[in-house]
Amino acid sequence: MFGIYLRRELSRxxxxxxxxxxxxxxxxALVITVDSVSAGMTQAQGKVLKSLYGLGTDMTVTKARSAPKAGGSQGPNFRFDARSSGEASQSSDRVMTQGGQALKSSLVGKVAAQKGVAAAVGALSLNVTKVDGSFTQGKATSSTGTQQRGGPGDGGGRPQVQGGGANFDVDSYSVAGVDVTHQTxxxxxxxxITSGRTFTAAQTNAKAAVVSASYARQKKYKAGSTFEISGTTYTVIGIATPDSGESTTDVYxxxxxxxSLGDAKDKVTTIxxxxxxxxxxSAVKKTIQGNVSGTTVTTSADLASTVSGSLSTASDLASSVGKWLSIAVLAAAFLVAALLTSSAVSRRVREFGTLKALGWxxxxxxxxxxxxSMVNGLIGGGLGIALGLAAAYAVTAVSPTLTAQLGGTGGTGGPGGGPGGPGRQTAGNTLEIxxxxPVSATTIAxxxxxxxxxxxxxxxxxxxRASRMRPADALRSVS
Structure with a gap:
């Protein structure tokens, strides 16, 4: 009886x-759309943080670089030998650590021994500045003039230097020293690795290198090519392509x-x-900070605050304006549905009064x-899911491109002199995502x-409202 009456009333x-x-x-539908877009934002931010940290990295341990002493060297300097030849080629490499103050390699084991730590790996970040070019020696000439009456000399002219100069190219690139036994x-x-191969576990001190695809294109390197750093020749064994964005490390x-290159024996800059x-x-971070003094521990949540650009703006809109808008629209929809249902009941006074007179x-x-109302709600849910899936599919099909600007940190490679990893040139580094x-089963539920x-x-x-009606109401509604 319930089903028959329900079907007839809905069809009527x-x-x-x-x-x-x-x-x-x-x-x-709006709730599904906002929820799926927010999930997409989370995935996009995860890609950005993954490009900074590394797969499986939950946090990094670094030490902020101390302020330079008064009168100390403020930057790279180069010295060249004076030679007597007319044209002398000169080349010099300046290798400097970057990404924070160097840490003892023994700290890697100490961090790995902390409670809640599954693994810890050290890396060394270097910056190499290569100056290459030549000096050209000028020629001294003198001119002979006429003797001037009353002049002090015999008429000899002043010597002049003609020609000469210098032409130098400056190339700066980043180098990451990696633990080849723990590359994951x-x-x-x-x-x-898109060409060649990566390091083997036995190549802990091999004169081999993996270079990024962008740097390889710039230098026209391929597997088997060689190059020098501070007089040491390295062989390119592989070309590496980043999983997302552009690599900010040129040479591994x-x-x-x-x-050895950075004169940093048994040192690392990032763990x-x-x-x-x-x-x-968070608990592991506190443990490391408490037991390993003088270090800065930075998690992905800390690093996320440095990501700006359209990705950050869109994420903020989705998480704040979008969600509040969804709640407001959903509350309005519930209220309208309740009012319409109540209004429909008011127009069915005679019907419900008669049913009560018959013994209901x-x-x-x-x-x-x-x-x-439940049937109406389920129909609305089905339509809403269809509309929400269509909207989510449209967003995925269009795939709007968002930019993520990684916050600059004065060359330290991460927030607060922190992570970002070896060779991370965070200033001005922009990724496009x-x-x-994506619509998950949780969203559908x-x-x-x-x-x-x-x-x-x-x-x-x-x-x-219907339960408060009496049989007498049905009689009063008869005109």
């Missing part, structure tokens, strides 16, 4: 049922080789840390109204729950 009031369902559908954590974890060397539980990162108890009338809008909730809210108001 199709327009009213469709209005209620569409109101709920719009609110649910650290700088190399964010790249894939075994850690021992990088330490990459992987936690045993991703939900306990109030709870049965209420159940009938709630049942009709294509936005998608949320939409179904909202549909049921909308039907219950509308049914509760309409049912309460």
């Amino acid at each position: 009031r199709k327009k009213a049922a469709l209005v209620v369902a569409m109101g709920l559908a719009l609110g649910i 954590l650290g700088p190399l974890a964010t790249v894939k 060397l075994p850690l021992k080789q990088a330490q 990459y840390v992987k936690a045993t539980d991703s939900q306990q990162i 108890p109030s709870r049965r009338v209420t159940r009938q109204v709630v049942g009709e 294509a936005l998608s809008a 949320l939409a179904v729950g909202l549909a049921v909730a909308g039907g219950l809210v509308a049914g509760a108001m309409g049912g309460w």
